[in-house]
Amino acid sequence: MKSKFLTASMIAAALAAGFAAAPAMAQPGPYTIYAPGAPRQVQTPGIDNAQQAVSNRIQEGLQSGRITPSEARDLYRRDRDIQNREAAYKSDGRVTPQERQQLRADMANLSAEVERAIANNRNVPVAQQGGRLGAIDSQEFAISQRIDEGVRTHRLSLQEAGRLQQREQAIERREAAYRADGIVTQQERRQLRAELTDLRNEVERLINPRG
Template sequence: MKTSLIASAALALLTSAAFAQTPAAAPQTPAQATVQRDVNQQQRIENGLQSGKITTREAGLLERDEAKVDKLQAKDLKDGKLTPAERRQLRVAQNKASRDIKTAENNGVNGNPLSASSQRMQADVQRNVNQEKRVENGLQTGALTKHEAGRLEQGQAKVDHAEAHAAADGHVGTAEQQRVQRAENRQSARIHRAKTNAATAG
């Protein structure tokens, strides 16, 4: 009995020591936070498409909002800095995009998530989620500088614009998706090059 109590106490002590030694996650920089919000908002669009709460046409309009946000990020991060005024401007643009997503989710206009058009849009928006995650991860690890992230957000804006154009009439055809995919492939290659070059965040 005494032995098992000692063993239990020792185990509890070791466990608490292990938790105490786990380093706390570093707080996000403003640049990381704004790109992380892109990830979250693209994921909300994707979820809405999958549930049918967001139609293909609505997703196209929302991607137009996202393109505006990405263009702002590209401009603001061009010099490798993000000033308080630029952060406020970005927050306003992202808040508008967030409100528009919420409106689309709750306006009672539903899409068919199983339609070929919606499936194409879902695939494209999911790729946006993934590519924004790659940019955010690159900022977090230091593989991308803020300047590089800004250039990549310019590329994301082009992809968003292509998606918005493809979905403008509420239907994404095969040829339209192929055009979007070519833009996504170019963007993916740009992200890869930026993350594997010699430049590191300072």
């Protein structure tokens, strides 16, 4: 319980720091030079720190067995959506106070959702989560986490991440269809594993392009 409140306090502090820094960053310093026609590089350190804190909390929940791989995948996807919205706000070279407030609210809601997921689940070993398709769920989560990491480190563009996410969602829909009758055949499992392997390889190819 202490860890939960400590993490929540850290996220709140990060968001507050971003709010305090916003006015100072709204006006570039007198020696700031921008290339002609290039968008200004807007910084949102408080929001970025809060995103990292939430990402770490999801990972902690997964490792402790309090968050399942499928839950972690969905939470990371929401985090990625917030990153996409943040990038869209920054695209014109500025982030308005209203946009900063929206991002802070989005992060606060996501943080609360993470804590609810952790509080609502029993401490179940990851290997036992997800039923008979636990390994496939874990593979899906690992791919989602890798995409999120690629966006966060700017090694994946938003367009690339969006395309990868569409493939990821298509595999999830196929998996749901396979589960619908309560039986997932060996052939269906092989199909899911093959598609996930192809997707993972594509993610790695984009993140680590060969020279």
